[in-house]
Amino acid sequence: MKIIFPISFIIIAIILFFSFGNPLFGEVKQLKSDVATYNIALDNSTELQKTRDSLIEIYKNVKTEDKERLAHFLPSSIGNIELILEIEKIANLHGMPIKNITFDTRGLEGSNKTDTGNVVVAGSDPSSFLPYGIFPMDFVIEGKYDTFLLFLKDLEHNLRLVDVKSITFSTSSPAAGTTALNNSTYDYTLKVETYWLK
Numbered sequence: 001m002k003i004i005f006p007i008s009f010i011i012i013a014i015i016l017f018f019s020f021g022n023p024l025f026g027e028v029k030q031l032k033s034d035v036a037t038y039n040i041a042l043d044n045s046t047e048l049q050k051t052r053d054s055l056i057e058i059y060k061n062v063k064t065e066d067k068e069r070l071a072h073f074l075p076s077s078i079g080n081i082e083l084i085l086e087i088e089k090i091a092n093l094h095g096m097p098i099k100n101i102t103f104d105t106r107g108l109e110g111s112n113k114t115d116t117g118n119v120v121v122a123g124s125d126p127s128s129f130l131p132y133g134i135f136p137m138d139f140v141i142e143g144k145y146d147t148f149l150l151f152l153k154d155l156e157h158n159l160r161l162v163d164v165k166s167i168t169f170s171t172s173s174p175a176a177g178t179t180a181l182n183n184s185t186y187d188y189t190l191k192v193e194t195y196w197l198k
Helices: 004-063 064-073 081-091 105-107 145-157
Strands: 098-103 115-117 117-122 131-145 160-171 185-197
Touching: 081 131, 081 145, 105 185, 115 145, 145 160, 145 185
Parallel strands: none
Antiparallel strands: 098 131, 115 117, 131 185, 160 185
16 A cells, blocks of 8 residues: 555646647747747848948948949939930030930830739839849941940940940941941941949
8 A cells, every 4th residue: 555655646647748748838939940040030130231321331431422423323213314415415425426316215114013902013014023124225326336346345445334235337328428448437336234222
């Protein structure tokens, strides 16, 4: 009888441990794992804040004229009129008249999203998901080949980012009193793209 009482206590203790203690022990292990994960996330967040603060400090130390140059290089709006005027100014420096300027007006919206009631549907164009907009433009300039090369060089060194996508050329209609064989002036059709931040 003396031995039955302690054995029953041991059996009850084992039953209670496996019934209540073991699941609680598993929950404690899971909570410790969660705490470790949250501590890692907190450390990463602190590191990101330090990086953000250092980048803000670096940005504050950038000269105002350099910020203006960056804003001109990749503006926050299309600025199509300013771009056309810049290209025309470069062409005029070389005595090359610019004509037949065309551009895609769909690029002026800055996004291909349409609002259908309360649901905003993204356009099927993959460029609508880019953080920057693309503005295509075509124009024709007229001049000699050597002058055209100088124009391209100046366009390349212009502060505004402009990608020349294609160039086609044809002979200009000869001026009065000249023949087509000795006419060294060409019409150059350029397809270019510029960019802006959305």
